[in-house]
Amino acid sequence: MSMKILFMGTPDFALFSLRSLVEAGENVIGVVTQPDKPKGRGYTLTPPPVKVYAMEKEIPVYQPGTLRGEEFATLLSELAPDLIIVVAYGKILPANVLDYPKYGCINVHGSLLPAYRGAAPMQRAIMEGQPETGITTMMMDVGLDTGDMLLVGKVAIEENDNFETIHDKLGECGANTLLDTIKALREGTLTRTKQDDSLATYAAKIEKSDCLIDFTKSAMEVHNQIRGLSPIPLAFTYTPDGKMLKVPTTEVAKREGTLAPAGTVLSLAGGKIEVACGTGSIFVLSVLPEGKKRMAAADFINGRKIAVGDVLTAK
RNA sequence: CGCGGAGUAGAGCAGCCUGGUAGCUCGUCGGGCUCAUAACCCGGAGGUCAUGUGGUUCAAAUCCCAUCUCCGCAA
Numbered sequence: 001m002s003m004k005i006l007f008m009g010t011p012d013f014a015l016f017s018l019r020s021l022v023e024a025g026e027n028v029i030g031v032v033t034q035p036d037k038p039k040g041r042g043y044t045l046t047p048p049p050v051k052v053y054a055m056e057k058e059i060p061v062y063q064p065g066t067l068r069g070e071e072f073a074t075l076l077s078e079l080a081p082d083l084i085i086v087v088a089y090g091k092i093l094p095a096n097v098l099d100y101p102k103y104g105c106i107n108v109h110g111s112l113l114p115a116y117r118g119a120a121p122m123q124r125a126i127m128e129g130q131p132e133t134g135i136t137t138m139m140m141d142v143g144l145d146t147g148d149m150l151l152v153g154k155v156a157i158e159e160n161d162n163f164e165t166i167h168d169k170l171g172e173c174g175a176n177t178l179l180d181t182i183k184a185l186r187e188g189t190l191t192r193t194k195q196d197d198s199l200a201t202y203a204a205k206i207e208k209s210d211c212l213i214d215f216t217k218s219a220m221e222v223h224n225q226i227r228g229l230s231p232i233p234l235a236f237t238y239t240p241d242g243k244m245l246k247v248p249t250t251e252v253a254k255r256e257g258t259l260a261p262a263g264t265v266l267s268l269a270g271g272k273i274e275v276a277c278g279t280g281s282i283f284v285l286s287v288l289p290e291g292k293k294r295m296a297a298a299d300f301i302n303g304r305k306i307a308v309g310d311v312l313t314a315k
Numbered sequence: 316c317g318c319g320g321a322g323u324a325g326a327g328c329a330g331c332c333u334g335g336u337a338g339c340u341c342g343u344c345g346g347g348c349u350c351a352u353a354a355c356c357c358g359g360a361g362g363u364c365a366u367g368u369g370g371u372u373c374a375a376a377u378c379c380c381a382u383c384u385c386c387g388c389a390a
Contacts, residue, residue, distance in 0.1 A: 037390080038390070039390075040390090041317090041318095041386090041387095041388095041389095042316085042317080043317070043390075244387085244388090246387090267353095268353085269353050270353050271341095271353075272353095288386095288387080289387085290319095290320075290386095290387055290388085291319075291320035291321065291386060291387045291388090292320080292321075292327095292386065292387075293321095293385075293386060293387090294386095295326085295327070296326090296327090298326090298327085298341080299326060299327040299328090299341085300327070301327085301340080301341090302326070302327045302328075302339090302340045302341050302342090303326090303327040303328040303329090303339095303340075303341095304327085304328065304329085304339075304340065305327085305328080
């Protein structure tokens with residue numbers, strides 16, 4: 001049975017799934033992705049990763065500004081997909097789209113639903129210190145990540161995993177879980193499980209305020225925040241001269257109790273910047289100073305930009 | 316023409332405003348010392364100060380002009 005699949009997705013995370021569909025020989029008849037957006041210095045118009053890949057594979061690409069209205073409805077009836085796969089597309093699908101395909105719309109979501117519904121499930125799970133996260137495939141409905149669950153894949157979050165490593169592991173896991181889901185659909189063995197709404201939690205989009213490091217929290221909480229935001233967009237603090245300092249990598253020091261006022265630099269031994277937290281301390285292993293490249297903490301120390309006793313603060 | 320920072324030894328930086336001997340922390344190489352350390356001491360190598368056979372000047376890393384490259388913010 002060859003189903004006509006329409007793929008909807010935008011960033012790198014979606015690319016894992018699209019690539020696996022293509023490589024598995026599925027009949028991907030088109031890709032819907034967000035319009036090119038101005039990015040970076042000088043506002044260069046940049047295509048989303050999914051578009052770049054689709055064009056390489058000569059799959060038709062569509063970038064509607066909206067899914068509501070005649071235009072997209074017409075396109076949909078021309079393409080006539082049997083199944084729509086949605087992975088981090090970035091827009092809400094209206095009811096007429098959800099209802100169109102014979103086999104419905106399947107979403108690949110980066111959490112163990114009903115936990116972490118919403119925009120930033122991977123980051124939030126790490127930031128909140130979860131020991132594991134995963135992928136849930138679901139039949140989409142009109143709610144935000146509220147549809148019936150299909151299959152689940154789990155991924156452990158190790159102490160030094162960060163957003164990048166979890167993103168890649170879940171991308172991989174998502175691709176595999178998606179293929180399993182389609183296989184089950186085809187074989188008629190797919191079962192739907194309702195979400196328990198009473199257990200639902202939301203993973204709100206990451207805001208600037210989420211990125212400000214709060215050293216009054218425990219060393220582990222600070223570490224979780226920093227790694228959940230690394231390498232994008234990165235957690236930050238301010239040095240005594242008022243310059244912003246982003247922190248890509250840290251590790252938790254094995255120390256207990258309150259060592260000094262939160263944010264105080266305790267030591268520069270071994271090329272690590274040890275910073276006091278509410279309880280315990282963390283080692284800052286690399287930094288990204290304002291206007292500079294990312295560098296090892298040892299280099300930052302060599303340039304004499306920080307000293308024992310300096311206090312890193314919210315400004 | 317979105318805003319801003321930066322290009323000086325292998326790395327991170329200072330020096331530039333107020334032109335006049337190329338400096339700091341580290342790494343590296345050689346030697347010494349210690350039971351030992353993120354060790355310590357002594358010595359050395361390594362730079363056409365991004366580019367222009369540009370301008371000003373007795374003299375330019377420093378002031379002026381142009382170009383290239385890298386980065387942060389914002390979106």
